[in-house]
Amino acid sequence: MTSGQNRWTLALTALVLIAMFVAIWMVxxxxxxxxxxxxxxxxxYFHVPAAMITFLSVFLLMASSITYLWTRNQRWDRISLASTEIGLMFCTLVLVTGPIWAKAAWGVWWTWEARLxxxxxxxxxxxxxxxxxGYAQNQDLGARLASVLGVIAALDVVIVYKAVHWWRGQHPIVFKSGEKNPLAPEMYTTFMYCIGVFMALFLLMMILRVTVLALENRTQALAERRTGELS
Amino acid sequence: MTGAGFFRAAGVLAAKDLSIEWRTREGLSAMVLFSLIVLVVFSFAFDLATIKQLGPARLVPGILWTTLAFAGVVGFTRSFQVEARRDSMTALLLAPVDRGALFAGKSLSNLVELLILEIVVVPLSAVFFGYDLMAMLGPMAVVVFLHTLGLAEMGTLLGAVAAKVGRGEALLSTLLFPVTMPLFISAVKCTNAVLEGEELSTVSNWLLVALGFDLLFLFVGLLTFEYVVEE
Amino acid sequence: MKNFDFLFWAYNVIWLGIGGYIVFLVLRLKAVSERLQRLEKSSGD
Incomplete structure (x- = not known):
């Protein structure tokens, strides 16, 4: 990473941190x-943006997986791995905050409802x-298999949603298309602001994760070449 | 490769797998015995009063499809272990055969094995849990076939993934069950409707889910199988 | 207010999750940068 890039990443980190404190204050x-x-x-205000980021990561996972299989360029696999990890993290947050809300609102921790x-x-x-x-013997194999699984996962989640929706559904829907916005103006502002913060957070995490991966790959390649020279 | 060549290659591959299976009958006998044990375990899991109270229409769909899914995992894992033991996958990959045809052939042989298993297990479930199979043979066959097809496709693709990283049933189950969840829900709903004596048209949306799943993942499998098996 | 308990825990979980992940990333970034620098220096000799 060059120092110029470094500075930008640091600036973005600081910006996101400040924005997050503002978000807490607003909420x-x-x-x-x-x-x-x-x-x-x-x-x-945190649950819904986290869910949005989860689905954004899945979309990114699918796009980068397909592109990786097509081009075999490592860069796309790094994006695919980063979006899997970050998506998993936000998905965990959604799964943790959902039941906390559900316990207060519905009186149960978990219900087999469509979105849950x-x-x-x-x-x-x-x-x-x-x-x-993790199980793959080498990085290339792992990248290929994970890309195939990524495509399957992204397509499957659409069918899962449709199926579970017919199976049972009772999730609160706040925004319905074609209806007047039911939120108070402050609520709407805060909500939109939180979405923005989460987007920035997502961007920051992607940059950090992809950079770490790229550096690790370079380090490994360098180390392998050195042992090759020594022997 | 021409269209006719594709089907011929897939047919030859499936015939090869099935003839190996026919000589030893190892896989099928393992699957049948395993299903029998699972069915017995399930009948002990519920006491007699519960079984009577729920009735076969509520009880059998869940038990039947859980049994078939578990037995399927045993079968899929075995079908790739056979290849690994004889090291025939390498030979297959050297042959000038389209990788999609490889997927189609493997899926076909897995499908046939599962269907043979079902010819044993479905009547057995009728005997154990007391419903009149003969009266609903046609709709039952349609439902079982549609859902087994998707299970066989996904089992083949993910079985190849699990075999590629040298893992067996445990990894395959963790990959296969979440992906086939919509198929599973649909299978239970449709089987329930059949056992209730309803027309298939009442569950036409579920049959469409199953059909959509079958077609989508047939397509995905044909396209991505080469990335899984390549060296 | 009883409701606030839930809210408090929910936010803690969110911040711990996000903060922990970012700290983990930054630490890894530092470690790998140092390793890379060492390698590049030693291969330059």
Whole structure:
């Protein structure tokens, strides 16, 4: 990493950190409590953006997996691995915050509802991608198998959603298309702001993860060449 | 490769697998015995009063498909172990055969083995849990075939992935069950409807889910199998 | 207010998750950068 790149990454990290503190302030101080559910509804400002980022990562996973299989350029595999890991992390956050809200609102920790179930399945699929990478004897094989699994996971999650939706559904839907926006203006601002912060966070994590991977690859290649020269 | 050549290659491959299986009958006998044991375990898992109270229509779909999925995992793992033991996969890869045809042939032989297993297991479930199979033979066959097809495709593709990293049933189950979840839900719903004596048209949306799954992953398998098996 | 308990834990979990991951990334970045520098220096000799 050059020092110029380094500076930009540092600046972005600082920016995201500040933005996150602003987000906490907005959620706890600025935004009014929701009438029916009270303060617990505030989890929505993190839960929903986290869910959005999860699905964004899955989309990125699919695109980079296909591109990797096509071009066999390591760069795409790094993006694919990074989006699997980051997607898995945000998916975990969604799965943890969801039940906390559900316990307060519905009185149960878990229900086999459409989106919850889909998210759980998605978590398992992403974990499977990482597991296969870990088991593979070499990086190239791991990249190929994980890319195939990534494509399968991304396509499957659509069918899972459709299937579970018909199976059972009771998730609260706040935004319905074609309806007037039901949120108070402060709520709407905060919500949009939180989405923005999470997007920036996602970008930062992707950059960091991909950089780490690229450096690791270079280090490994260099180390292998050195042992080759010595022997 | 021409279209006719593709089908001939797939047919030859499936015939080769099945003739090896026919000589030893190792895989099928293992699968049949395994399913029998799972069925017996399930009948002990519920006491007699529960079985009577729920009735076969509520009880059998879940038990039947869980049994078939577990037995399928045993079969898929074995079908690649046979290749590994004889080192015939390398020979197959050297042959000027389209990798898609390899996938089609392997899926076909897995499908046939599963269907043979089902010819034993479905009547057995009728005997154990007391429903009249003869009265619903046609719809049952349609439902079983549609869902077994998807299971065989996915089992072949993911079985190849698990075999490639040298892992067996444990990895295959963790990969296969989340991916086939929509198929599983659909299978249970459709089998339930059949056992209730309803027309297949009442579950037409579920049959469409199964058909969509079958077609989508047939396509995905044909396209991606070469990345899984290549050296 | 009873509801606040849930909220408190939820936020803690989120921040711990995100913060932990970023710290992990930065530490790894540092370690690998140092290793790379060492290697490049020694191969330059």
């Amino acid at each position: 706890f101080q600025y935004v009014p409590n929701e009438r029916v559910m009270g303060p617990v509804q505030k989890i929505f 179930t889909t998210t759980l399945i998605l978590w398992l699929l992403l974990a499977g991608c990482l597991m296969v990478r």
